Amino acid sequence: MSKLLEEREFRASFQKQICAEYPFPLVIIKANMLGEDKRSLIQTIVVCEGYFALKKLNLKNILTTYTLEGLIFYISIDLPIEQLKRICVDIEENHPLGRLMDIDVMTVHFQISRRDLNLDSRSCFLCDEVAYVCVREQTHSISDIETYIIDTFKKYLRTNINHKRWQRLIQTALIGELIKPLGYGCVTLGDQGSHKDMDALLFIDSARIVSEEISKAHPFSENFDQLREVGKIAEKRMFEMTRGVNTHKGAIFLLLLVMAGLQHPDPVSHISFLSEDILSDFEGDDGSHGMRLYKEHGITGIRGLAKEGFSDLFTRTYPYYRSHSIDETFLWLIGENPDTTLMYRGGQSLYNECREKAKQIENVDDRIEFDRWMKIQGLSPGGSADMLSAILLIDCYWWIMEETNDEPTHKNRYRRYLGIE
Amino acid sequence: MMNRPTKTGIAGTLESNDCQVTVEPTNDDSLVIQIESVVKARFGKQIEMAVMDTCKQLELVGATVFVDDKGALDFTIKARVETAVKRSL
Ligand SMILES: [Zn+2]
Numbered sequence: 001m002s003k004l005l006e007e008r009e010f011r012a013s014f015q016k017q018i019c020a021e022y023p024f025p026l027v028i029i030k031a032n033m034l035g036e037d038k039r040s041l042i043q044t045i046v047v048c049e050g051y052f053a054l055k056k057l058n059l060k061n062i063l064t065t066y067t068l069e070g071l072i073f074y075i076s077i078d079l080p081i082e083q084l085k086r087i088c089v090d091i092e093e094n095h096p097l098g099r100l101m102d103i104d105v106m107t108v109h110f111q112i113s114r115r116d117l118n119l120d121s122r123s124c125f126l127c128d129e130v131a132y133v134c135v136r137e138q139t140h141s142i143s144d145i146e147t148y149i150i151d152t153f154k155k156y157l158r159t160n161i162n163h164k165r166w167q168r169l170i171q172t173a174l175i176g177e178l179i180k181p182l183g184y185g186c187v188t189l190g191d192q193g194s195h196k197d198m199d200a201l202l203f204i205d206s207a208r209i210v211s212e213e214i215s216k217a218h219p220f221s222e223n224f225d226q227l228r229e230v231g232k233i234a235e236k237r238m239f240e241m242t243r244g245v246n247t248h249k250g251a252i253f254l255l256l257l258v259m260a261g262l263q264h265p266d267p268v269s270h271i272s273f274l275s276e277d278i279l280s281d282f283e284g285d286d287g288s289h290g291m292r293l294y295k296e297h298g299i300t301g302i303r304g305l306a307k308e309g310f311s312d313l314f315t316r317t318y319p320y321y322r323s324h325s326i327d328e329t330f331l332w333l334i335g336e337n338p339d340t341t342l343m344y345r346g347g348q349s350l351y352n353e354c355r356e357k358a359k360q361i362e363n364v365d366d367r368i369e370f371d372r373w374m375k376i377q378g379l380s381p382g383g384s385a386d387m388l389s390a391i392l393l394i395d396c397y398w399w400i401m402e403e404t405n406d407e408p409t410h411k412n413r414y415r416r417y418l419g420i421e
Numbered sequence: 422m423m424n425r426p427t428k429t430g431i432a433g434t435l436e437s438n439d440c441q442v443t444v445e446p447t448n449d450d451s452l453v454i455q456i457e458s459v460v461k462a463r464f465g466k467q468i469e470m471a472v473m474d475t476c477k478q479l480e481l482v483g484a485t486v487f488v489d490d491k492g493a494l495d496f497t498i499k500a501r502v503e504t505a506v507k508r509s510l
Contacts, residue, residue, distance in 0.1 A: 002500065005433075005439075005497065005500055005501070008434050008436065008439060009432065009433065009434060011434075012434040012435075012436070102437060104436065104437075111435055111436075121459070130460075131492075132437075132438075132459050132460050132492035133460060133463060135438060135492055135494070136460060136463075136464055136492065136494065138494075
């Protein structure tokens, strides 16, 4: 039996267990994707959007799993099952990513279908036929289906409403970072890394709020103080939501500036211009890790990088990412990118050891060993994970702004949105 | 070698693009196949053929094979039948 079929069976009994434990209808959010390994950026964003669309309801319990089937949500909701199914069908039909979602509603004894509500079966997304029929007849080529999925995702990001566009881009960047196969101490979709107080769900919730807040700063790309004001509010809302856990503080600062930079023809010089006076921050003392390191070691950290317009990010790291996997890019960042979070937690000698180890990695075994070592040391390269988000923001933004729709480049360059290599 | 179920064997799920297969022992050597499917009108015969082929390959006798299909492809149906049969032996 294939691994995927096995996982599905296992999940069916897992779902029954949840239903037995929580006496409410259970909503399961998956994505309609191809292949034996469905984990990918698009798959992840699709199911998270399904979850966000349900968030205003009375959610009693939320679980996630991350397997070959990709990210899946299991949400117990206190509503009559028919009403809940109608809401879910509406999301599947009308959300911009809804056609890519697969939302089931069940109780311990019963899985409700569209037919039970006298609704039509789902239609195929490429023609008017019933979806079941096209699947069975294999009417459409894999390449046509993939193109549809990628185009749908691109349209979703590209929405004409500016605020929404930035919100979706930033949310994609913050959540997309979590698909890295190994966290090396950071939280991933499948692993809490070195953290006891955070997991994937907390990051996903935080990404929603943070992206909603900082996208409000898109018209202020000329004004550093206004960007900072928005950043402070975003930070406050993040801490309220996480009850004091720092999920995205560094990312807020970084992505605000990258967003501002991307709106200019030369992002590096624009960010550098915006951050001209940033080192004057060090005249005060906000008590942050970065501040402590500056006072004690003269390390300028993320502020120093901003003053250079994140030139390394745009001219070295991003090009590196274009020809390497997300895992390779993350390791490169850990080895190359000054990470004050890591430095603060580990101290100088452990920090250096960690960077050396990251640079020497050659094969899968080295990676797994390094991941284990980082967790034992309690280290977490959060600054590098933030950089990964920035890379995704740059990549997605330039992708949706591209004028050409040249088929092969489109395919090769963005295949990675459908797989994690 | 003939395969004869001794107990109920179930495999698969009732989600879209999957099927649930239940194999039960009968009192004689017969083989009964029952199909329920969301695409029965169009593909009932094909699905039955796929199930029959698999049962023959497994040399299954003395069994009722019930397939509740939610739009699975043939290779999924075959895999689920195989597993359900194994679990019934
Ligand atoms: Zn079709």
